[in-house]
Amino acid sequence: MPITLNFAQRKPQALDNIEIYRKTPGNATIDVNAPGTPLATLPGDATSYEDNAVENNTTYRYWIAAVKDGERVFNTPTAQGFFLDTGPGPQKLLYGDWHAGYFGTVTPAELFTNTELNGLVVNMFSSAVGAWHKFIYKNRILFMSDNSIINASPQFIYNQGMMYGQDGNGYVPGWATARNQRRTVTKNGYEYVVRLPYLFDYKFWTSYVGSGNTELYLDGEWFNTFARLYNYSGQFPRFDDLPVGSIDSVTAQQSAFFAAMNNSSSQWYNRPPYPESPSWSNYGTTTIRSIAVLELVLP
Incomplete structure (x- = not known):
């Protein structure tokens, strides 16, 4: 079971690529000027990404970067968790x-x-x-x-x-x-x-x-x-x-x-x-x- 990221674009932007970056823990930070190697590089018209390389009971922080003409624009990072079982009660965050x-x-x-x-x-x-x-x-x-x-x-x-x-x-x-x-x-x-x-x-x-x-x-x-x-x-x-x-x-x-x-x-x-x-x-x-x-x- 992967973690799925959705990032539908409001209007076509003719992007060169979309890059996905990932770090742990869930409040990790990234240097947007030197982000390192992306987890994945997607076509510019991509609207989602499935991360299958996740470990149970782990929270990750993701950044999505829109790349055009050699420039990157990062979105607001999001924390996503992979927990097969969170115990009794609700399983989805309110x-x-x-x-x-x-x-x-x-x-x-x-x-x-x-x-x-x-x-x-x-x-x-x-x-x-x-x-x-x-x-x-x-x-x-x-x-x-x-x-x-x-x-x-x-x-x-x-x-x-x-x-x-x-x-x-x-x-x-x-x-x-x-x-x-x-x-x-x-x-x-x-x-x-x-x-x-x-x-x-x-x-x-x-x-x-x-x-x-x-x-x-x-x-x-x-x-x-x-x-x-x-x-x-x-x-x-x-x-x-x-x-x-x-x-x-x-x-x-x-x-x-x-x-x-x-x-x-x-x-x-x-x-x-x-x-x-x-x-x-x-x-x-x-x-x-x-x-x-x-x-x-x-x-």
Whole structure:
């Protein structure tokens, strides 16, 4: 099954050729003045291209260049993904692209209820989940609870292996005991990693990220997924129109604690009324609430 690109021309332009360029990951960039060797060179009147040299569970970024008299004009790049199975729920994106996109919602019956998670993982999911929001980000299929179903201390979450969702101890907070952070759960043939959302890039799980690094938000999971659901003037186009939280509290609905430390004891977290104004503090042994993430384990 290929990735098909369609680029019908609005009117004949007598082009010499059309060139297709491809890079990974889905947010890759290209030097339009020195783009390198094209993936394919097509006749000037071509209107589509099928890329059969794709790998499963991979997102690509494509550029289409119109060539005439030795000059190239590039279109706006597009991200396309090749995923044979994205797990339960919708398979087509509603908004965004295959680098950072939103599929819609999945019911607890299709995925997990909080009661199921309490029995299969550990008893800390105190609130019923109304729906799971399904995203793709950086080749990861993510399901995020629509409310803060986790009710536990950050210490408990880490010590149960559900902070980072990675195979290793990660950065060990001062109030925690080192433990492998890859905890999974299985249902209907699918396996999921149970963890907290990421504020920064996934590489920041073995070190803390101090304040003054706001530019890193834009490359992180939260800003590119759940924060885009809110009716809020944010950094990226919205996926939905959910109301922001009304209470600025770590025990309120829409509270989210992140898989990121600010220092050895203070953890980053979301302030419900302000989805793009994260803060940090030491809540290590204090009971908090958090949105949960189930990350599909891809073959």
